[in-house]
Amino acid sequence: MAAWGERLAGVRGVLLDISGVLYDGGEGGGAAIAGSVEAVARLKRSRLKVRFCTNESQKSRGDLVRLLRRLGFDISEGEVTAPAPATCLILKERGLRPHLLVHDGVRSEFGQIDTSNPNCVVIADAGEDFSYQNMNKAFQVLMELEKPILFSLGKGRYYKETSGLMLDVGPYMKALEYACGIEAEVVGKPSPEFFKSALREMGVDASQAVMIGDDIVGDVGGAQRCGIRALQVRTGKFRPSDEHHPEVKADGYVDNLAEAVDLLLQHADQ
Amino acid sequence: MAAWGERLAGVRGVLLDISGVLYDGGEGGGAAIAGSVEAVARLKRSRLKVRFCTNESQKSRGDLVRLLRRLGFDISEGEVTAPAPATCLILKERGLRPHLLVHDGVRSEFGQIDTSNPNCVVIADAGEDFSYQNMNKAFQVLMELEKPILFSLGKGRYYKETSGLMLDVGPYMKALEYACGIEAEVVGKPSPEFFKSALREMGVDASQAVMIGDDIVGDVGGAQRCGIRALQVRTGKFRPSDEHHPEVKADGYVDNLAEAVDLLLQHADQ
Known part of the structure; x- marks a missing residue:
């Protein structure tokens, strides 16, 4: 696989899946994934544009954002495509x-x-x-x-x-x-219309965006079919067999959002 | 379509679906379909062999047979493939x-x-x-x-x-x-193994049997794929569009089991 510098060249905007990337839902609202609160904060301090692109359909955007803020995330309703x-x-x-x-x-x-x-x-x-x-x-x-x-x-x-x-x-x-x-x-993901509306709302072209998600088909495959690069995190619903999926190959696999943000801040277009 | 005499020539055994052919389930056990109690009795008085071939999987065979006997049907557990x-x-x-x-x-x-x-x-x-x-x-x-x-x-x-x-x-x-x-x-239906076991238990070859059911795919299509002729009744889950199904064409459509038995007693091998 090419070096990360090559794989992330020209990235100007980041689409973040929420469940399994920022947090795992569950009893009492769930728990933030280790390192993700800081990773989102670092991303938002950078020059990269950030938008949250979720298939969450149990909660309203308002309730979801309130939950995530309680877990420590810097996020507002207007930043969420749902x-x-x-x-x-x-x-x-x-x-x-x-x-x-x-x-x-x-x-x-x-x-x-x-x-x-x-x-x-x-x-x-x-x-x-x-x-x-x-x-x-x-x-x-x-x-x-x-x-x-x-x-x-x-x-x-x-x-x-x-x-x-x-x-x-x-x-x-x-x-x-x-x-x-x-x-x-x-x-919702993996519908191309849904990714396109998230890109429009972020103001970044597909070729300059990267999707970060835990779902090899919905996040990674869906984004790639729209010309968006995509990384899979090894958190949330990730299973080791995803790295040998018969149809979808991510542009990179990272342990978690924190590692993805480290790589983006090193290699993406700043 | 050929005359009924031709379509039913050589039939020696009859496989009967239960739900939607003998009775419709529901409150208090359900209700016999008009004419079906007498139709089963006439069939069993004839020389034709009869076996019940059901996908019923909510009730044990014992409970199903007790229910049907209460509705007036002449049926015993040993006659049911489930x-x-x-x-x-x-x-x-x-x-x-x-x-x-x-x-x-x-x-x-x-x-x-x-x-x-x-x-x-x-x-x-x-x-x-x-x-x-x-x-x-x-x-x-x-x-x-x-x-x-x-x-x-x-x-x-x-x-x-x-x-x-x-x-x-x-x-x-x-x-x-x-x-x-x-x-x-x-x-269960439409699995070929299931139809074959019902034929074995009835002691009749596929070419000498006819299936009577209300499900165009599970009963009619499934039986036909095993070389068994099949009639669809216009009771139970039958819908008029079934008569124009894109893949399955019954060997005949009848209003109900009573009509099917009339035709069988006239035209099948006696």
Whole structure:
């Protein structure tokens, strides 16, 4: 593999995944990953532009930012690209009224959306709310529509909490796709539209950006398909087999965000 | 389409799906489909051999047969081919110890199976027991195995109860397949092994048998791939679009089991 100086040449902006990179969720809100609070602070003191690009869909952006600030992170709502607000824009543009299968924590993001007489379904990481009854209700709504439309906020397979691996929204999206014989529209990583909106909001071209994430497919593969370089951290849901993934090869693997920031501050365009 | 006489020539044995053909499940056990009790009785008085071939995986065979007898059907346990007993045979043959994600009603079928220190997962139509917590536990067991093995008792998309369409085991199988990056082994229709064991138990060759079911893919498509003719009934989960299915064309469509039996008694090999 090329030297880091070559791999990081010309980087001007950094997209940071949140869960598994900044912190691991869990009991009592979760815990910061060692070194990540300082790493974000150092990055923000540099000339590099920084934006947080998350598939978090259990919490509103406000709640997520409050949690991260409590853990010590320097982060504000305006710096976060998240799928729920992006979905609201799409629903408004297309005049769609969703049946929501989402966690109560993110419901406030849909406060301005008409949910009467639904003509589509939106699912997010609903956690415990992925009960059989709630899944069956979403299924029945879809089956009653002439052209069923399903939005999924991300399609992650699982994430890591302090207590272990947890099923994410992706498996439930697949369940409804199969049950109804349809294909969901994914809002969030790895959707190219989502990365592009994060780049726009950061004001940096794809070729000058790097994504740092723990998900080899959603973060690394998704970013690379948009022409964004991508590093995988060995924290969060990282598994050693990711470094031999059959389809995706990161531009670099680092132990954690702290190491990624060390390398960026040494080698990126300052 | 050819005349019924031609389509049913040489039939000596009839495989009957149960849910959606004999009865629709639901509150208080469900309700017999009009004409089906008499149709089964007429079939059994004829020279045709009859076997029940079901993907029912919420109830033990004993409970299913008791329910059907209460609804008036002439049926006994020994006449039923069902996925739970077939799975037990496979587990014993391969020395596998399952983690069970199944409905309490079918758990007794696995009474003789060692479930300590599991090295595979078995899922069935668990209904309300498809909670997030139970799905996550099955997922975690699979992720801890070096070579995850998942058995699914059928892969139906949904079935019809008196109260409406209900998610079957298939969508949950797809969820775990996606979460773990694996492919499940299906025990039940449309698996060819399952149809073959039903034929063996009935003592009739594939070319002399006809399957009657409400599932265009699981019943009709599955049987046809084994060389068994198949009729779809317009009861249970049947939807008008099934008659224009892109991949599967039944050998005939009938309004219900009563009509199928009328035709068989007129045209099959007596």
